[in-house]
Every structure is written in structure tokens, then in C-alpha cells.
Amino acid sequence: MPLPPDRSLPREVLRHPVHWLPFGLGAGLLPWAPGTWGSLLAVMLFWLLPPLEPLLHLGLAAAGFVLGVGLCGLSARRLGVHDHPGIVLDEIVAMWATLAAVPRAALWCGLAFIAFRVMDIWKPWPIREADHRIPGGLGIMLDDALAAAFAAAVVSSLWKLSESLY
Incomplete structure (x- = not known):
């Protein structure tokens, strides 16, 4: 049953475990x-985890994507809103994927964060198409995965360019 547009959202999210991961353990509130x-929560988790090989890191992001399709879709249906702004598991998983493309250094993580947020907010084609045309949990997760791919391409290209200059 959809929630009325009032202050019952935090209670609903905190009361039902189905919302805990989609709402980033409260970050989305x-x-x-x-x-x-x-996205900031994802960066903090990245720094708390031990360093991983990029392919293993991407594998975790891929597993998070699959889990997110189901959980975000379920949470959105329960709230009665396709892609509620508080559902942030898509940003968390996509930010992890973006971070897999750069060295584990503050500069590159910061640039990855900025690039991902720009792509996620700006939503150039085909990100905007995915956001508007694909329903359910897949649509919630896919636009951020595409934003992560764009951001990772930009930041990893800058990293490779900087490596070749020095």
C-alpha cells in the first residue's frame, strides 16, 4: 500500500527491513x-574495506547491482513511488563500480565521486533514456550503472593520461 505524502516515510523505512539497504541504512533519509x-557512504565503505583487485571490486558491484534490482524494486513498489529520491542503493553500487576504475588514492577517489555525481545528475543520453523508460528495480539501478560507466571512463582516462605525462 503506498504511503501518504506526509512524515510517515522515515517510520516506514526504519520499520520494514525491505527498505534498509535501498535507503542506504538511513543515508537516503x-x-x-x-x-x-x-555516494559519500559508498566512498566511506570503499575506504573501510581492504584493497581489492579491480575485477573482484567490479564483481562485488555486479552482485550489488543484481541485489539492488530486486530490493530497490520491492522498496519502490511498497512506497508507491517508482524511484524515490531516498532510494540510494543504486548510487552506492554505482559509486563502487566507478571507484574500481581508479587507484586507491584520495585525489582519484575524489575525482571519481565528482564525475559520478555529475553524470548521475546531468544524465546524458543514454542515461536519461534508461531513467525514463525502464521500469522497476532494473530502471532504478541501470541509469546509475550507466552513469558509473561514463564516470569511470572519464576518470580512468584522466588517470592514464596523467601516468603517461609523468
Whole structure:
């Protein structure tokens, strides 16, 4: 049953475990730009995890994508909103995928964060198409996965270019 547009959202999210991961363990409930908070949570988790090989890192992001399709779709259906702004698991997983493309250094992680947020907010083609045309959990997760691919391409190209110059 969809929620009325009032202050019952935080109660609903905290009460039902189906929302906990999609809402980034509460990061999606923070005011002002929940997607940015979710992306910051992903960067913090990245630094807390031990360093991983890029392919293993991408494998974890891929597993998160599959899990996210189901969980985000279920959470969205329960809330009665296709892609509620507080659902940030898509940003978390996509940010992990973006971080897999760069060295584990503050500069490159910061640039990856900025590039991902720009792509996720700007939504150039085909990201915008995925966001508007693909329903359910797949649509929620796919536009961010595409934004991650674009951001990773930009930042890893900058990294490779900087390596060749020095």
C-alpha cells in the first residue's frame, strides 16, 4: 500500500527491513541531495574495506547491482513511488563500480565521486533514456550503472593520461 505524502516515510523505512539497504541504512533519509549522501557512504565503505583487485571490486558491484534490482524494486513498489529520491542503493553500487576504475588514492577517489555525481545528475543520453523508460528495480539501478560507466571512463582516462605525462 503506498504511503501518504506526509512524515510517515522515515517510520516506514526504519520499520520494514525491505527498505534498509535501498535507503542506504538511513543515508537516503538525510535532507538535501540524498543521492550525494549515498555516494559519500559508498566512498566511506570503499575506504573501510581492504584493497581489492579491480575485477573482484567490479564483481562485488555486479552482485550489488543484481541485489539492488530486486530490493530497490520491492522498496519502490511498497512506497508507491517508482524511484524515490531516498532510494540510494543504486548510487552506492554505482559509486563502487566507478571507484574500481581508479587507484586507491584520495585525489582519484575524489575525482571519481565528482564525475559520478555529475553524470548521475546531468544524465546524458543514454542515461536519461534508461531513467525514463525502464521500469522497476532494473530502471532504478541501470541509469546509475550507466552513469558509473561514463564516470569511470572519464576518470580512468584522466588517470592514464596523467601516468603517461609523468
